[in-house]
Amino acid sequence: MENAIELAGLRKVYRGQGGGDDKIALEGLDLSIPAGSIFGLLGPNGAGKSTTINIMAGLVNKTAGNVRIWGFDQDENPRMSRASIGVVPQELNVDPFFTPRAALEVQAGLYGVPRSERRTDQILEKVGLLDKAEAYARTLSGGMRRRLLVAKALVHAPQVLVLDEPTAGVDIELRLMLWDYVRELNEAGTTIILTTHYLEEAEAMCDRIGIISAGKLVECDETSNLLKRLDAKSLVVTTEGQGVPALPEGVNGTRREDGALVLSYRKSAHSAMDLLDHLRNQGVVIQDMATEEPHLEDVFREITKAA
Numbered sequence: 001m002e003n004a005i006e007l008a009g010l011r012k013v014y015r016g017q018g019g020g021d022d023k024i025a026l027e028g029l030d031l032s033i034p035a036g037s038i039f040g041l042l043g044p045n046g047a048g049k050s051t052t053i054n055i056m057a058g059l060v061n062k063t064a065g066n067v068r069i070w071g072f073d074q075d076e077n078p079r080m081s082r083a084s085i086g087v088v089p090q091e092l093n094v095d096p097f098f099t100p101r102a103a104l105e106v107q108a109g110l111y112g113v114p115r116s117e118r119r120t121d122q123i124l125e126k127v128g129l130l131d132k133a134e135a136y137a138r139t140l141s142g143g144m145r146r147r148l149l150v151a152k153a154l155v156h157a158p159q160v161l162v163l164d165e166p167t168a169g170v171d172i173e174l175r176l177m178l179w180d181y182v183r184e185l186n187e188a189g190t191t192i193i194l195t196t197h198y199l200e201e202a203e204a205m206c207d208r209i210g211i212i213s214a215g216k217l218v219e220c221d222e223t224s225n226l227l228k229r230l231d232a233k234s235l236v237v238t239t240e241g242q243g244v245p246a247l248p249e250g251v252n253g254t255r256r257e258d259g260a261l262v263l264s265y266r267k268s269a270h271s272a273m274d275l276l277d278h279l280r281n282q283g284v285v286i287q288d289m290a291t292e293e294p295h296l297e298d299v300f301r302e303i304t305k306a307a
């Protein structure tokens with residue numbers, strides 16, 4: 001299998017209710033996600049990320065286009081296409097009266113997993129919920145509910161696991177645990193797709209990134225390539241005294257919260273050495289300095305601004 005997911009000309013129009021306007025959420029989206037990757041689907045609010053995920057999961061009907069999950073066309077082979085994907089939704093909607101063990105058993109039943117093939121307790125242990133197996137879901141904390149949703153998405157052992165904003169409002173410990181587990185699943189062969197608003201997280205986790213803006217794919221590349229392509233760089237200097245000195249054209253200077261002077265510049269136009277000379281010529285006394293490479297956040301800002 002080369003691509004775990006292939007979307008071609010995907011279009012979604014939400015019909016206006018009661019005479020309201022139609023809303024075009026996706027406008028001919030083409031996207032391929034290689035098998036075995038950890039893929040980050042990013043984009044500003046309302047770009048169409050959840051719509052894309054929900055269409056892949058079979059939760060929202062597409063208006064037009066083609067969807068292949070693990071090689072199975074969603075229209076021609078809906079059963080296999082659905083069996084190949086598991087989705088961890090954004091909302092923490094768990095049935096309050098089910099225990100985690102019961103919730104997984106029900107889910108396994110829905111997916112037609114034979115009893116002999118169920119791995120309920122193994123999955124509960126993996127997500128750290130085995131000791132809560134018989135607790136009512138309404139007594140679980142937010143973090144535990146999140147883990148239960150991950151567990152539910154895994155009962156049918158899907159080749160593709162989609163996580164929609166899995167760490168929104170999650171504490172740092174759980175976030176790290178979740179990412180360890182996601183990496184483990186990926187190493188065992190599961191293709192991972194995730195959306196997140198934490199760009200640092202996407203940069204650290206994802207080997208490939210796709211950026212959606214206004215219902216279209218505006219960028220898709222290996223994370224390292226996206227970062228390399230950016231011409232931006234920063235020079236961080238600790239100085240005696242405060243204020244921002246006069247700077248060469250095209251160089252932007254700000255003081256960070258810790259007082260350090262941050263100069264943002266284009267690698268193609270300036271070098272750190274030139275800028276240091278410039279500061280010295282301005283009479284600035286430099287105590288320390290470091291350069292910083294661009295982050296995904298800079299790439300994201302640049303791309304969505306242009307789009």
Ligand SMILES: Nc1ncnc2c1ncn2[C@@H]1O[C@H](COP(=O)(O)OP(=O)(O)OP(=O)(O)O)[C@@H](O)[C@H]1O
Nearest residue numbers: 014023024025043044045046047048049050051052
């Ligand atoms: N059920 C719906 N009915 C009508 N419009 C909808 C519906 N669901 C989403 N939309 C609209 O479609 C567009 C795309 O929404 P979507 O939720 O896919 O974006 P998103 O990228 O996931 O956003 P966010 O980052 O805020 O979760 C938005 O303009 C949204 O208002």
